[in-house]
Amino acid sequence: MLRTISIGSCVSVQGLFVGQLSDGKIMVKVDDKTFVGREVPVVRPN
Structure with missing residues:
Protein backbone atom coordinates (compact mmCIF):
# COMPACT_ATOMS: atom_id res chain seq x y z
CA MET A 1 0.00 0.00 0.00
CA LEU A 2 1.31 3.47 -0.84
CA ARG A 3 1.85 5.87 2.04
CA THR A 4 3.05 9.46 2.17
CA ILE A 5 5.38 10.63 4.91
CA SER A 6 6.87 13.96 5.86
CA ILE A 7 10.62 13.86 6.51
CA GLY A 8 11.08 17.59 6.95
CA LYS A 33 15.96 3.23 -0.31
CA THR A 34 13.94 3.22 2.92
CA PHE A 35 12.72 6.48 4.45
CA VAL A 36 11.40 7.13 7.96
CA GLY A 37 9.03 9.95 8.88
CA ARG A 38 5.63 11.01 10.14
CA GLU A 39 2.63 9.90 8.11
CA VAL A 40 0.76 12.65 6.26
CA PRO A 41 -2.91 12.54 7.32
CA VAL A 42 -5.43 11.54 4.65
CA VAL A 43 -7.98 14.23 3.85
CA ARG A 44 -11.20 13.01 2.28
CA PRO A 45 -13.86 15.41 1.01
CA ASN A 46 -17.36 15.18 2.50
Missing part, protein backbone atom coordinates in the same frame (compact mmCIF):
# COMPACT_ATOMS: atom_id res chain seq x y z
CA SER A 9 9.09 20.81 7.00
CA CYS A 10 8.93 20.90 3.19
CA VAL A 11 9.90 17.39 2.06
CA SER A 12 7.44 14.54 1.53
CA VAL A 13 8.09 11.02 0.24
CA GLN A 14 5.56 8.56 -1.15
CA GLY A 15 6.38 4.87 -1.25
CA LEU A 16 5.42 1.35 -0.24
CA PHE A 17 4.64 0.87 3.44
CA VAL A 18 7.33 -1.20 5.20
CA GLY A 19 6.53 -0.93 8.90
CA GLN A 20 5.82 1.24 11.93
CA LEU A 21 8.28 2.23 14.64
CA SER A 22 7.50 2.40 18.35
CA ASP A 23 7.67 6.23 18.32
CA GLY A 24 4.81 6.46 15.79
CA LYS A 25 6.91 7.06 12.70
CA ILE A 26 6.51 4.81 9.68
CA MET A 27 8.92 3.45 7.08
CA VAL A 28 8.33 3.55 3.33
CA LYS A 29 10.44 2.07 0.56
CA VAL A 30 11.20 3.80 -2.74
CA ASP A 31 13.26 1.67 -5.14
CA ASP A 32 16.17 0.48 -2.96
Whole structure:
Protein backbone atom coordinates (compact mmCIF):
# COMPACT_ATOMS: atom_id res chain seq x y z
CA MET A 1 0.00 0.00 0.00
CA LEU A 2 1.31 3.47 -0.84
CA ARG A 3 1.85 5.87 2.04
CA THR A 4 3.05 9.46 2.17
CA ILE A 5 5.38 10.63 4.91
CA SER A 6 6.87 13.96 5.86
CA ILE A 7 10.62 13.86 6.51
CA GLY A 8 11.08 17.59 6.95
CA SER A 9 9.09 20.81 7.00
CA CYS A 10 8.93 20.90 3.19
CA VAL A 11 9.90 17.39 2.06
CA SER A 12 7.44 14.54 1.53
CA VAL A 13 8.09 11.02 0.24
CA GLN A 14 5.56 8.56 -1.15
CA GLY A 15 6.38 4.87 -1.25
CA LEU A 16 5.42 1.35 -0.24
CA PHE A 17 4.64 0.87 3.44
CA VAL A 18 7.33 -1.20 5.20
CA GLY A 19 6.53 -0.93 8.90
CA GLN A 20 5.82 1.24 11.93
CA LEU A 21 8.28 2.23 14.64
CA SER A 22 7.50 2.40 18.35
CA ASP A 23 7.67 6.23 18.32
CA GLY A 24 4.81 6.46 15.79
CA LYS A 25 6.91 7.06 12.70
CA ILE A 26 6.51 4.81 9.68
CA MET A 27 8.92 3.45 7.08
CA VAL A 28 8.33 3.55 3.33
CA LYS A 29 10.44 2.07 0.56
CA VAL A 30 11.20 3.80 -2.74
CA ASP A 31 13.26 1.67 -5.14
CA ASP A 32 16.17 0.48 -2.96
CA LYS A 33 15.96 3.23 -0.31
CA THR A 34 13.94 3.22 2.92
CA PHE A 35 12.72 6.48 4.45
CA VAL A 36 11.40 7.13 7.96
CA GLY A 37 9.03 9.95 8.88
CA ARG A 38 5.63 11.01 10.14
CA GLU A 39 2.63 9.90 8.11
CA VAL A 40 0.76 12.65 6.26
CA PRO A 41 -2.91 12.54 7.32
CA VAL A 42 -5.43 11.54 4.65
CA VAL A 43 -7.98 14.23 3.85
CA ARG A 44 -11.20 13.01 2.28
CA PRO A 45 -13.86 15.41 1.01
CA ASN A 46 -17.36 15.18 2.50
